[in-house]
Amino acid sequence: MMRAxxxxxxxxxxxxxxxxxxxxxxxxxxxxxxxxTVSYVDGIYEARGxxxxxxxxxxxxxxxxxxVVKDVEITTPAEDETSxxxxxxxxxxxxxxxxxxxxxxxxxxxxxxxxGCSEGFMNALQEIRTRAAA
Numbered sequence: 594m595m596r597a598x599x600x601x602x603x604x605x606x607x608x609x610x611x612x613x614x615x616x617x618x619x620x621x622x623x624x625x626x627x628x629x630t631v632s633y634v635d636g637i638y639e640a641r642g643x644x645x646x647x648x649x650x651x652x653x654x655x656x657x658x659x660x661v662v663k664d665v666e667i668t669t670p671a672e673d674e675t676s677x678x679x680x681x682x683x684x685x686x687x688x689x690x691x692x693x694x695x696x697x698x699x700x701x702x703x704x705x706x707x708x709g710c711s712e713g714f715m716n717a718l719q720e721i722r723t724r725a726a727a
């Protein structure tokens with residue numbers, strides 16, 4: 594019976610080590626032990642997400658309740674007509690894509706044809722996750 598317990602502990606430690614090692618690829622998102630989820634403090638959080646070579650940015654305001662996204666607002670500050678169009682389409686599509694999702698499950702790669710806007714949003718989201726972690 595002692596052997597079985599040791600194997601379980603080693604496997605558990607390995608899973609935690611793997612989770613910690615993989616978290617380096619995820620930026621500054623809080624890391625939970627294997628099988629656990631991160632809890633977030635309810636509230637309204639704001640962050641600026643940078644993207645692109647110019648660089649461009651978006652200001653994101655996110656309301657979190659019970660670890661779930663309840664509302665999102667995003668600025669569209671671009672002055673260039675093409676960039677502004679991308680930002681506006683992204684901002685219009687974003688609420689339908691994330692409101693109601695657990696914060697840990699939000700992952701936008703490309704939305705409304707705007708991969709750069711997605712990058713800026715995810716940049717801001719990482720900051721919000723870090724600040725909101727309980």
